Amino acid sequence: MVxxxxxxxxxxxxxxxxxxxxxxxLVTVGGIxxxxxxxxxxxxxxxxxxxxxxxxxxxxxxxxxxxxxxxPILDTVPSDLFGVVIVTNDGKVFAAGDADYEFSIQSVAKxxxxxxxxxxxxxxxxxxxxxxxxxxxPFNSKLALELLSARSVNPLVNAGAxxxxxxxxxxxxxxxxxxxxxxxxxxxxxxxxxxxxIYQSEYSTSWSNRAIANLLFNYGRLYCEPEESLVVYTKQxxxxxxxxxxxxxxxxxxxNGVNPVTGERMLAEEHVPELLAVMLxxxxxxxxxxxxxxxxxxxxxxxxxxxxxxxxxxxxxxAFSPRLSKAGNSIRAMKAIQDISxxxxxxxxxxx
Ligand code: DON
Numbered sequence: 001m002v003x004x005x006x007x008x009x010x011x012x013x014x015x016x017x018x019x020x021x022x023x024x025x026l027v028t029v030g031g032i033x034x035x036x037x038x039x040x041x042x043x044x045x046x047x048x049x050x051x052x053x054x055x056x057x058x059x060x061x062x063x064x065x066x067x068x069x070x071x072p073i074l075d076t077v078p079s080d081l082f083g084v085v086i087v088t089n090d091g092k093v094f095a096a097g098d099a100d101y102e103f104s105i106q107s108v109a110k111x112x113x114x115x116x117x118x119x120x121x122x123x124x125x126x127x128x129x130x131x132x133x134x135x136x137x138p139f140n141s142k143l144a145l146e147l148l149s150a151r152s153v154n155p156l157v158n159a160g161a162x163x164x165x166x167x168x169x170x171x172x173x174x175x176x177x178x179x180x181x182x183x184x185x186x187x188x189x190x191x192x193x194x195x196x197x198i199y200q201s202e203y204s205t206s207w208s209n210r211a212i213a214n215l216l217f218n219y220g221r222l223y224c225e226p227e228e229s230l231v232v233y234t235k236q237x238x239x240x241x242x243x244x245x246x247x248x249x250x251x252x253x254x255x256n257g258v259n260p261v262t263g264e265r266m267l268a269e270e271h272v273p274e275l276l277a278v279m280l281x282x283x284x285x286x287x288x289x290x291x292x293x294x295x296x297x298x299x300x301x302x303x304x305x306x307x308x309x310x311x312x313x314x315x316x317x318x319a320f321s322p323r324l325s326k327a328g329n330s331i332r333a334m335k336a337i338q339d340i341s342x343x344x345x346x347x348x349x350x351x352x
Contacts (some may be wrong), residue, residue, distance in 0.1 A: 043088050043090070043092060043315075045092065045094070048086050048088070048092075048094045048315075049094045051086070051094075051339075051340050051343055051344070052084045052085065052086055052094050052095060052096040052336075052340070053096045054339075055084050055096070055319075055335075055336035055337075055339045055340055056082060056083075056084045056096035056097045056336065057096075058335075058336075058339065059082070059321075059332045059335050059336055060080075060082050060097065060332075062331065062332055062335065063079075063323070064323065064331045065323035065324050065325055065330075065331040066079075066323055066324065067079055067305075067322045067323060067324065068303040068304075068322075068324055068328065070205070071198070071201055071202045071205060071303070072201050072205065073197055073198055073201035073202075074104070074198070074201075074303065074304065074322070077103065077304075077305070077322045078322070079321075079322050079323050080321075081097075081098045081101050081103075081305070081320065081321060081322060082097045082098055082319075082320070082321040082332050083095065083096070083097040083098040083099035083100075083101060083242070083243035083244075083319060083320045083321070084096045084097055084099070084243070084317075084318075084319045084333075084336045084340075085099050085243045085244050085246070085247040085317070085318045085319065086247065086315055086316070086317050086318075086340070087244075087247035087248050087250065087251040087260070087315060087316050087318070088251065088260070088314070088315045089251060089254055089255040089260050089313070089314060089315060090260060091248075091251070091260035091261045093244060093247065093248075095243070095244055095247075098243070098320065099242060099243045099244045099320075100242050100243075100244060101242060101243070101320070102195070102240040102241065102242055103240070103241065103242075103304045103305060103306060103320055103322070104195055104198045104237065104238050104239065104240065104241075104302070104304040105184070105192075105236075105237065105238075105239045105240070105241040105246075105302055105304060105306060106237045106302030106303045106304040106306070107139060107156070107158075107161070107237070107300065107301060107302040107303065107328075108241070108246060108249075108300045108301065108302040108304075108306045108307070108308055109161075109180075109184055109236045109237060109239060109302070110155060110156045110160075110161040110164070110300060111155070111156060111253075111275055111278070111279055111283070111300050112183060112184055112187050112249060113155075113161065113164045113165060113168070113180055113183065113184075113236060114126055114130075114155035114156075114160075114161075114164050114275060114278070115183070115187075115266065115267045115271065115275055116164075116168060116179065116180065116183040117155075117164050117167045117168060118267065118268070118271040118274070118275065119266075119267060119268065119271070120167075120168065120169045121167065121169070123270070123271065123274065125167065126155055126164075126274070126278075129152075129163065129167060129221070129223065130150070130152045130153070130154065130155050130160045130163045130164060130167075130221075131148075131150030131151075131152055131153045131154050131160065132154050132155075132277070132278050132281075133148070133150060133153055133154055134154065134281040134282040134288055135148070135153050135154070135157055135282070135285070135286075136286055136288075136289075137157075137285070137286055138285055138286055138327065138328070139156075139157050139158055139285045139327075139328055140157075140158045140208050140209070140212070141157065141159075142208075142211060142212060142215065144157065144159070145159050145212065145215055145216070145219075146215075150221075151215075151216060151219045151221040152216055152221045152222075154278055154281075154282045155278060156278060156279070156282040156283055156285075156300065157282065157285065158208075158209055158212055158233075159212050159215075159216060161233060162209065162212055162213050162216065162222070162229050162230065162233045163216055163221055163222055163223070163229075165180065165229050165232045165233045165236065166216075166222045166223040166224040166228075166229040167223050168180060168232075170224075173228045173231060173232060176224070176228065176232045177231075177232045177235055177236075180232055180235070180236050181194070181235075181236075181239065183266070184236070184239055184241075184249075186259065186262075186264055186266050187248070187249040187252050187259065187266050188241060188245040188246075188248055188249050189245070189248045189252075189259050189261040189262045189264075190245055190248075192239050192240060192241060192245070193239070193240055194235055194238055194239060194240070195238050195239070195240045196238075198237075198238040198240075199234060199235055199238035202234050202237060202238055203230075203231070203234045206230060206234055209230055209233065209234070210226070210227075210230055213226035213227070213229050213230045213233075214226050237302075241306065242320075243306065243318050243319060243320040244318075246306050246307075246308045246316075246318035246320070247308065247316050247317070247318035248260070248261055248316075249308060249316070249318075250308035250309065250310050250316025250317070250318055251315060251316040252266050252267070253267070253272055253275065253276065253298075253310045253312075253316070254310045254311055254312055254313060254314055254315055254316050256269045256272055256313070257269050257271070257272050272312075273312075276298035276310060276312060277298070279298035279299055279300055279310065280292055280297070280298040280299075280348075283298060283299045283300040283301065284299065284301055284327065284329055285301075285327050285328065285329075286327050287325065287327040287329055291329075291334070294338050295309060295334075295337055295338045295341045295342075295347065296341060296346070296347025296348055296349045296350070297309040297310060297311060297317075297337070297341055297346060297347065297348060298310045298312075298348070299337070301328065301329040301330065301333075301334075303324060303328045304320075304322070305320050305321050305322035305323070305324065305330040305333065306318070306319075306320045306330065306333065307319055307320075307329065307330055307333040307334060307337060309337045309341065311341075311344070311346045311348075312348065314346070317336075317337045317340050317341065317346075318337075319332065319333035319334075319336045319337055320333060321333050
């Protein structure tokens with residue numbers, strides 16, 4: 001029988017640690033096995049793959065909720081599509097199911113356009129010209145806009161997102177759209193495109209968002225012409241993305257603003273916590289409290305069925321499935337991400 005001298009192993013491990021001058025937080029999320037000499041987490045790949053596989057298997061039979069139908073074409077997307085993805089800060093991807101199906105990004109675009117505004121205009125612009133308060137109301141609420149003095153309220157509800165688009169530094173609608181699309185592509189590490197059929201279906205039925213743009217303009221809380229902001233906002237919602245690409249977008253935030261696949265810096269490090277704070281408090285609209293309580297992660301949802309959640313400093317968890325809750329959040333995607341977060345002990349409120 002081979003005997004192992006544990007005290008010796010511990011001593012040598014400690015000596016190596018000191019020799020590489022590392023300050024290491026030993027307990028991190030459960031899928032991380034160690035920290036390399038450069039301070040980069042090293043992941044237990046088999047465990048992360050088994051987590052996405054298990055979440056996919058557990059919820060693929062769940063039929064609760066319904067496709068969005070207020071945008072007619074979204075009702076025609078096959079409801080059973082379901083993809084689950086983890087992207088780590090070193091750019092590794094773990095995927096299960098329909099991770100490469102291209103769907104419309106919808107409101108998941110909102111924090112990334114807010115990031116562009118932060119990049120262009122600095123730290124106070126979002127707070128002063130839009131606001132950062134959660135509304136506790138649906139994403140398209142006109143009541144919030146009338147009741148609350150900030151009007152646009154926060155960049156993740158429609159009013160604040162339309163205001164974000166209007167704040168992008170641009171001299172024409174064409175340039176505004178190009179900047180928004182290039183920015184989303186930079187976060188995804190891929191050249192994203194407009195899904196024109198989605199755009200036509202949404203723009204031709206955009207009466208509610210047109211009302212919001214006009215109200216904002218009336219209150220001096222819109223920073224370009226209302227129709228220009230509406231067109232670019234609706235195009236941004238109609239950008240095609242896959243769950244895998246959403247994962248990379250989220251991992252750019254977990255990686256402190258640098259895309260882990262391309263190495264491109266998309267957001268200054270100091271703005272990342274500000275953006276994640278708004279994602280935590282408002283990313284799920286009137287389900288944001290439930291989401292913070294159950295998953296404990298900053299995240300953003302879209303009525304196309306996508307959700308991306310950020311585990312700061314570690315990874316992103318993304319999922320896609322078209323059937324939504326009443327608040328407009330994908331039910332399967334929520335459940336898959338909640339499970340993975342709990343399994344990993346990834347909640348930002350856990351004391352490690
Ligand atoms: O403004 C809209 O109605 C859509 N383009 C985006 C809404 C959305 O995705 C809400 N999120 N869950």
